[in-house]
Amino acid sequence: MAQKSNKQKNNKARAFSSATKSEPKTNRSTTESQRELMRLQREREAREKKVRTGVTIGIVAVVVAGILAGLIWLIPALAAKKAAGSDPYALSIGSATAAVTVDIYQDFMCPYCGQFDRAQASDLAALVNAGTVKVDFHIMAFLDDSSNGTKYSTRAANAFVAVAQREPSKALAFNTALYQNQPPEGSNGLTDTEIADRARQAGVSDALASTFASMQKADFVSKSNQAAFDAGVKSTPTVKINGAAFKGDLYTAGTIKDAVAKAGPK
Amino acid sequence: MSGLLERAHTVRQSNVWIYTTMMLSACVSLLASFVLSVDAIELAKNPAANLACNINATISCGTVGISWQAHLLGFPNAYLGLMAEPVVITIAVASLAKVRFPRGFMLAAQVIYTLGLIFAYWLFYQAMFVIGALCPWCLLVTLSTTLVFASLTHVNLRDNNLFLPERAHEAARAGLRMGIDVLIVVLWLAAVVALVFAKYGLALFA
Numbered sequence: 001m002a003q004k005s006n007k008q009k010n011n012k013a014r015a016f017s018s019a020t021k022s023e024p025k026t027n028r029s030t031t032e033s034q035r036e037l038m039r040l041q042r043e044r045e046a047r048e049k050k051v052r053t054g055v056t057i058g059i060v061a062v063v064v065a066g067i068l069a070g071l072i073w074l075i076p077a078l079a080a081k082k083a084a085g086s087d088p089y090a091l092s093i094g095s096a097t098a099a100v101t102v103d104i105y106q107d108f109m110c111p112y113c114g115q116f117d118r119a120q121a122s123d124l125a126a127l128v129n130a131g132t133v134k135v136d137f138h139i140m141a142f143l144d145d146s147s148n149g150t151k152y153s154t155r156a157a158n159a160f161v162a163v164a165q166r167e168p169s170k171a172l173a174f175n176t177a178l179y180q181n182q183p184p185e186g187s188n189g190l191t192d193t194e195i196a197d198r199a200r201q202a203g204v205s206d207a208l209a210s211t212f213a214s215m216q217k218a219d220f221v222s223k224s225n226q227a228a229f230d231a232g233v234k235s236t237p238t239v240k241i242n243g244a245a246f247k248g249d250l251y252t253a254g255t256i257k258d259a260v261a262k263a264g265p266k
Numbered sequence: 267m268s269g270l271l272e273r274a275h276t277v278r279q280s281n282v283w284i285y286t287t288m289m290l291s292a293c294v295s296l297l298a299s300f301v302l303s304v305d306a307i308e309l310a311k312n313p314a315a316n317l318a319c320n321i322n323a324t325i326s327c328g329t330v331g332i333s334w335q336a337h338l339l340g341f342p343n344a345y346l347g348l349m350a351e352p353v354v355i356t357i358a359v360a361s362l363a364k365v366r367f368p369r370g371f372m373l374a375a376q377v378i379y380t381l382g383l384i385f386a387y388w389l390f391y392q393a394m395f396v397i398g399a400l401c402p403w404c405l406l407v408t409l410s411t412t413l414v415f416a417s418l419t420h421v422n423l424r425d426n427n428l429f430l431p432e433r434a435h436e437a438a439r440a441g442l443r444m445g446i447d448v449l450i451v452v453l454w455l456a457a458v459v460a461l462v463f464a465k466y467g468l469a470l471f472a
Contacts, residue, residue, distance in 0.1 A: 074463075
């Protein structure tokens with residue numbers, strides 16, 4: 001008896017799994033119950049097919065929506081970004097939506113760059129903090145020959161690039177720190193330890209400062225240097241305001257601030 | 267069109283499809299774990315090592331690799347992938363050759379892999395919101411872990427290796443027949459991608 005009911009259960013289970021296969025007909029009542037089961041099975045399959053179609057539409061909709069979002073938002077945004085900052089070596093500090101962009105081409109061994117920074121740094125920092133100005137630093141290292149073979153320009157630039165990329169909020173302070181008591185052209189420059197110390201004093205994290213000595217950004221620096229020459233920059237500091245070369249007095253406080261006020265906000 | 271969809275539906279339910287997906291995903295995961303393990307050794311030798319996958323400030327496996335989260339258990343997380351994924355590959359290949367594993371074995375595999383999935387998404391969360399950088403190989407692990415989990419769960423629900431009661435098992439099978447599992451996976455991955463773009467946007471391409 002137990003065996004028979006087990007067998008029936010098996011038949012039932014098979015009827016569930018496949019309605020099209022013909023089941024062995026043992027007696028009338030089984031056939032009727034099988035018909036009933038098959039009817040239920042067909043109904044269920046029809047229901048499931050409806051849901052399945054809905055699910056398929058849902059999946060296709062999600063994928064299509066994803067692709068459309070990519071086409072509509074991402075591609076124009078990327079194109080705009082490319083048009084705005086076509087120089088991949090520009091290190092942008094400040095709000096991307098700032099009305100005025102100030103480009104600064106500099107070499108940390110260059111005395112006039114130091115003089116420029118000492119005159120303008122506090123104005124620039126205030127303008128960046130106010131969201132009015134975005135500073136694009138273009139790092140150069142053509143004065144590497146002027147530090148008794150220690151390549152101070154590249155070493156300082158390497159540290160600055162790392163800070164500008166990883167901890168941009170500390171970049172202006174670090175830039176200014178490198179120009180305070182700037183080592184004279186022709187000296188050995190600061191040691192790696194001194195560079196890292198100045199970074200820490202400017203608020204750069206110890207984790208980042210301790211990576212400077214491994215010169216991870218040296219390649220970036222040499223490419224950035226070449227890109228600046230390719231762009232026609234002949235001396236440092238070269239300053240551009242919204243793309244136009246600044247021809248005024250670089251070394252008197254307030255001149256950049258005035259030029260920024262004239263250039264924008266539009 | 268609907269004929270094609272019905273074919274796709276049938277193929278998706280087949281063992282060949284499920285176990286091939288599992289095998290390929292596990293292979294991808296193993297490869298990514300291997301690269302991450304090698305990178306972990308490189309980073310241990312030199313924390314400032316410039317890895318090929320340091321693309322910009324946002325996409326940087328160096329930043330993620332030196333974080334404490336990257337060796338939560340005292341050794342690089344990727345070693346877990348080196349241990350677990352070959353087991354998944356073995357299960358998938360054996361199953362493709364029609365080996366049937368005991369239910370208890372598959373249940374154990376499900377439990378352990380679920381823990382792995384939770385860990386993978388914990389790491390993803392940490393990278394996204396705490397470390398603030400993404401590493402391409404880790405993202406590949408997140409993706410392939412999700413796919414392995416989906417295919418393993420598919421098999422285990424279908425064959426009731428999870429020892430579900432009759433009704434729950436029947437409901438689960440109905441869900442699988444209707445493709446609800448695929449919908450969940452697609453929505454889930456779409457949400458993950460949307461989250462990455464919402465958080466980092468164009469910084470991904472900087």
